[in-house]
Amino acid sequence: MFLNKMDKKTLTTLIIVAVCALVVGVIIGIIVQMKIYAPKEAKLQTYEYAVKSLSSKIIPSIMAYGQVEKIEGRKVTMSYNKETLEVPFKDSAVIYTFNPPTATSKTDKPTQVKVSFSEIKVGDNLSVTIKLLSDGVISGESAVILKKAN
Numbered sequence: 001m002f003l004n005k006m007d008k009k010t011l012t013t014l015i016i017v018a019v020c021a022l023v024v025g026v027i028i029g030i031i032v033q034m035k036i037y038a039p040k041e042a043k044l045q046t047y048e049y050a051v052k053s054l055s056s057k058i059i060p061s062i063m064a065y066g067q068v069e070k071i072e073g074r075k076v077t078m079s080y081n082k083e084t085l086e087v088p089f090k091d092s093a094v095i096y097t098f099n100p101p102t103a104t105s106k107t108d109k110p111t112q113v114k115v116s117f118s119e120i121k122v123g124d125n126l127s128v129t130i131k132l133l134s135d136g137v138i139s140g141e142s143a144v145i146l147k148k149a150n
Contacts, residue, residue: 054132061129061141068124074117076140078126087128089140095119097145112144120145 054062064085066078074089095117098110105111120126125146131139 051132051134051136055134055136059132061131062138064126064128064130066126068120068122068126071120071122074140076120076126076128076143078128087130087138087140089117089143093117093140094142095145096143097147115145 053059064078064087066080066085068076069079069084070077074091074093075086076089077084077086079085095115096112097115097119099113100110101108120143127144127146128140129142131141133139
């Protein structure tokens with residue numbers, strides 16, 4: 001035999017210590033991973049609940065307001081209070097504006113008029129009806145161009 005009694009005890013002790021250290025390391029690794037990923041999972045569940053709720057039929061739309069900063073195709077970038085939002089408008093989106101009363105008007109109030117998407121200009125203020133789709137993407141459903149009074 002190559003190992004005497006003392007060496008067998010030492011070897012057995014080393015193996016037991018190594019196994020214990022491995023088990024403790026695995027447990028610490030699991031705890032650390034749970035602390036890292038559990039809050040992210042909880043936040044993800046919160047976001048999923050928010051998207052599901054806001055895209056439900058009980059909430060038909062959400063409003064956004066801002067000044068038009070950029071228009072690219074049917075995407076309008078709006079800003080308000082140093083925040084920006086890019087709103088992609090669907091093809092069937094309805095756009096309105098208000099015409100001021102004229103001398104021949106039957107009323108002294110502005111009249112709401114349906115206009116084309118191309119009437120939206122950089123610098124206009126917009127009030128946009130937005131729908132949050134179930135995949136988390138927003139869609140511009142309609143807008144009112146709020147022109148500055150002369």
